[in-house]
Amino acid sequence: MPLIKASCPTCGDVELTLDQIRVLVCSSDGQASYNFRCPTCAVRVSKPAEKAVVDILVSAGVALSFWRMPSELEEEHAGDPISYDELMQFHYDLADGSFFEWLSESARKREE
Numbered sequence: 001m002p003l004i005k006a007s008c009p010t011c012g013d014v015e016l017t018l019d020q021i022r023v024l025v026c027s028s029d030g031q032a033s034y035n036f037r038c039p040t041c042a043v044r045v046s047k048p049a050e051k052a053v054v055d056i057l058v059s060a061g062v063a064l065s066f067w068r069m070p071s072e073l074e075e076e077h078a079g080d081p082i083s084y085d086e087l088m089q090f091h092y093d094l095a096d097g098s099f100f101e102w103l104s105e106s107a108r109k110r111e112e
């Protein structure tokens with residue numbers, strides 16, 4: 001089985017089999033990367049890849065996966081960002097159950 005030489009930030013050059021490396025392409029913006037778990041230290045390594053590198057890896061038999069950005073990124077948002085105080089209040093409302101009371105009450109009002 002052919003070996004692919006890659007670089008781990010901790011161990012330096014390592015050799016990988018085709019099934020130890022994976023190419024990921026974002027179908028939203030075309031950016032690509034490859035990742036692998038270092039066979040020496042087990043750290044997961046991810047590096048950006050140009051199209052030429054993607055072509056070489058895929059033609060060698062490396063698995064190719066596509067992913068896309070979450071649709072929420074295209075939504076328009078209004079209002080100020082959530083503040084730290086609001087986040088803490090939400091935490092306390094979840095902890096004491098008052099958020100769920102408010103949620104049930106809101107759902108009940110919508111049904112009326």
Ligand SMILES: [Zn+2]
Binds near residue numbers: 008011040041042043
């Ligand atoms: Zn390593």
